[in-house]
Amino acid sequence: MSNHPGEYVGDGDPVVDASLSDRPAELLQELIRFDTTNPPGAERSCIEWAADLLADAGIDSELYAQNPDRPSLVARIPGGDSPALMLYGHVDVVPTSDQDWTHPPFSGVEEDGYVWGRGALDMKSGVAMFVAAFLRATQEEIDLAGDLVLCLLADEEAGGDEGAAFLVEEHPELFEDVEYALGEFGGYPMELAGVRLYPVQVNEKQVCWVRVSATGQAGHASRPSRGDAVGRIGEALVTLDRERLPYHLTPPVEEMLDRMADEVDEEAAAVLRGLKDPDTVDDSLAALGDEAGTFEALLHNTANATILRGGDKINVVPASAEFTVDSRLLPGQTDEDVATELRDLLGDGVSVDVERFELGPEETDLGMFPLLDDVLRDADEAAVPVPYVLPAATDGRIFARIGIQSYGFTPMNLPSDFDFQSFVHAADERIPVEAVEFGTDAVYDVVRRYEGAVE
Numbered sequence: 001m002s003n004h005p006g007e008y009v010g011d012g013d014p015v016v017d018a019s020l021s022d023r024p025a026e027l028l029q030e031l032i033r034f035d036t037t038n039p040p041g042a043e044r045s046c047i048e049w050a051a052d053l054l055a056d057a058g059i060d061s062e063l064y065a066q067n068p069d070r071p072s073l074v075a076r077i078p079g080g081d082s083p084a085l086m087l088y089g090h091v092d093v094v095p096t097s098d099q100d101w102t103h104p105p106f107s108g109v110e111e112d113g114y115v116w117g118r119g120a121l122d123m124k125s126g127v128a129m130f131v132a133a134f135l136r137a138t139q140e141e142i143d144l145a146g147d148l149v150l151c152l153l154a155d156e157e158a159g160g161d162e163g164a165a166f167l168v169e170e171h172p173e174l175f176e177d178v179e180y181a182l183g184e185f186g187g188y189p190m191e192l193a194g195v196r197l198y199p200v201q202v203n204e205k206q207v208c209w210v211r212v213s214a215t216g217q218a219g220h221a222s223r224p225s226r227g228d229a230v231g232r233i234g235e236a237l238v239t240l241d242r243e244r245l246p247y248h249l250t251p252p253v254e255e256m257l258d259r260m261a262d263e264v265d266e267e268a269a270a271v272l273r274g275l276k277d278p279d280t281v282d283d284s285l286a287a288l289g290d291e292a293g294t295f296e297a298l299l300h301n302t303a304n305a306t307i308l309r310g311g312d313k314i315n316v317v318p319a320s321a322e323f324t325v326d327s328r329l330l331p332g333q334t335d336e337d338v339a340t341e342l343r344d345l346l347g348d349g350v351s352v353d354v355e356r357f358e359l360g361p362e363e364t365d366l367g368m369f370p371l372l373d374d375v376l377r378d379a380d381e382a383a384v385p386v387p388y389v390l391p392a393a394t395d396g397r398i399f400a401r402i403g404i405q406s407y408g409f410t411p412m413n414l415p416s417d418f419d420f421q422s423f424v425h426a427a428d429e430r431i432p433v434e435a436v437e438f439g440t441d442a443v444y445d446v447v448r449r450y451e452g453a454v455e
């Protein structure tokens, strides 16, 4: 049983009441009840509801759409002469098909202290925090150092072409005075050697899609065939599965490792520093246990085979075969760099061609980090915030093209036994009610205390 794309699946009509700013978990429940599964996204009814909610507090907003079913929203509260601060988040979510949910994924149920549903973590909770903080800034009539911009986006989960990329390409004037922005993900705990690190995303990896193909002698499958296209693709797949691409220590990752090492005990610090040397990296990764995959991804370009194509007749040896590779590049690496690494690894038997690459942010501007650090320490006295490079991609890379430094800042005081990663894009995605309130208060604190760029 499925909903119509974009449909609100709550009882009756969605609540349009600006006092939801005091009840961000309820705001989140309403957001979840719009089925914004992407594809197709169909974000219009959800975005229009957000516009109505802002209007209830007397705030005007504008919708911008390349595809009429998929608008994004931009609203602005005027402030002083400092550069504007932006809060942005996406309202689309990934599919729930073939997943076994305890509660229907768009019901937005609150039970056992959690709000359940698709988007509870990625990232309707962040959107709820940003919308609630934005409403509070108006309701409490605070003096803002600069304008405060709210941007709610379509299409992040499928690459952002109809959301952030459309806005940045067609309406860059909307963001002209924005220097810093808060978006997904960061500000929730990662336990390392007993320390409650709160990674705040300041940079991210880049997406590169690659095709690996081989050609060879086609023929009747009744005759012996060696070294044909399928065989060579098979060899390349085995190599890719067994080997790693070369080690790289990039400046944003080095900064992150140094800051983490400064905060943990000697033993853990030695492990983290060991990641900075190609001779000791393997031992350090082995010592990191569950966290090893994250750090491995931050020290290498990665390449996973995803789609395989070969012949289409059982009795014909095909003349060509291929597979696609989802490759994720470190900041500062390019599509040519990873193509060279893949050619070196896979050898002459196959061709390596880049199909899509979007250059991501290379430089990291940490000018706003001290404020985020202070806010998190005030909110949780055990918090040790550190700058973090996300081993995935967000809309942050798109706003970086027009000079905006994003910080992944959707704070959540999650209990140590709550495994964030295991619920994102998965069944039974949920968030503690308390974490939504914690994040909203922290975001609002940033809005209140933001004084513009620190030179």
Ligand SMILES: [Zn+2]
Binding pocket: 090, 122, 123, 156, 184
């Ligand atoms: Zn997301």
